[in-house]
Amino acid sequence: MSDTSSPVSTLQGRAIALLWRTLAGRRPHTLWRLAHMAGPLVYRFSQREREVTEINLAEVFPEHNEAARRRLARESLVHSTATMLELGFAWMARPERVEAAIREIHGRELLDEARAEGRGVIVLAPHFGNWEVLNFWLSSHFPFTAMYEPPKIAELDPVIRQGRERMGAKLVPTNPRGVAALLKALKRSEAVGILPDQEPNWGSGVFAPFYHRLAYTATLLPKLVARTDARVVTGVARRLPRGGFAIHFLAADERVYAADDETSATGVNACVEGAIALDPAQYQWEYKRYRKVIEQQQGHPDHKSFRLY
Known part of the structure; x- marks a missing residue:
């Protein structure tokens, strides 16, 4: 395969990797303080992230007044900033430092009981808190397989891949070969990770409710189950709040086990909502979760909230 990276992309990738390596030596509490300083700047100057976050919050929390939603949007972008700053820590800091930063574990028995029964475990990992820390913990304690799509900046691929695989995780492609690898891992009573809140390509999902609106949701889960x-x-x-992390494992909504794709997808979205309820500010609201609904509509929607989509 020929290298199609541009000089700008190469420099950008090197700069980002250098930043991650530099921040890997910082404590999570220090990174959290840096996020508190940088987050307001992200809110002010990153128009796309700010506006999409506020649009999504208006849709999912219509009962909140505008001032409350703006406060939540600012808090959310501080957390998103923290996640970006913490990537080097999760991927490059000494394993014992990352392990020590995980202060609490809730619900581990759900995984242990399933494996004791000879069953695999599918971990739905939404974009909440720091999902790279979750990957670190899972791959440190269980045989763990997850799908992986290389980043747009090619120079970052080896950095990210090494960071995610360093504790033993197996990364597989987001294609039928990768699905086959997930099936094999589950049949070996291992754990696999799925991102439940990314919109799939057309033909790989169904519309199911996410809060008060339909969202295009992947149908991979019922096939695996x-x-x-x-x-x-x-x-x-x-x-x-004072630095570090708490790992939470929550029992899935029972609808995820349904054979019907729409019912299962509804259960998946309910699982994401349950995770968000732990702390709504820690969810990555700047993702365009309802984009496929808008694509399906003819012309531009009348509702001003969706003009950016």
């Missing part, structure tokens, strides 16, 4: 009898749990790494 039907062929493996795996247990499903939601997993997140919640950021603690």
Whole structure:
């Protein structure tokens, strides 16, 4: 494969990798303080992230007044900034330092019981808190497989791949070969990770409710469950106020086990909502979760909230 990276992309990738390596030596509490300083700047100057976050919050929390939603949007972008600053720590800091930063574990028995029964575990890992810390913990304690799509900046691929695999995680491609690898891992009573809140390509999902609106949701989960009898749990790494993280495993909504794709997808979205309820500010609201609904509509929607989509 020929290298198509541009000089600008190469320099950008090197600069980002250098930043991660530099920040890897900082404590999570220090990174959290840096996020508190940088987050307001992100809110002020990153128009796209600010506006999409506020649009999503207006849709999912219509009962909140505008001032409350703006406060939540500012808090959310501080957490998103913290996640970016913490990537070097999660991927490059000494393993014992990352392990020590995980202060609490909730619901581990859900994984242990499933494996004791000879069942695999599907971990639904939404974009909440720091999902790279969750990957670190899972791959440190269980045989763990997750799908991986290389980043747009090619120079970052080896950095990210090495960071995610360093504790033993197996990364597989986001294609049928990768799905086959997930099935094999589940049949070996291992754990696999799925991102439940990314919109799939057309033909790989169904519309199911996410809060008060339909969102295009992947149908991979019912296919894995039907062929493996795996247990499903939601997993997140919640950021603690004084630094460090709490890992939470939550029992899945029972609808995820339905054979019907729409019912299962509804259960998946309910799982994401359950994770968000732990601390709504820690969810990555700047993702365009309802984009496929808008694509399906003819012309531009009348509702001003969706003009940016």
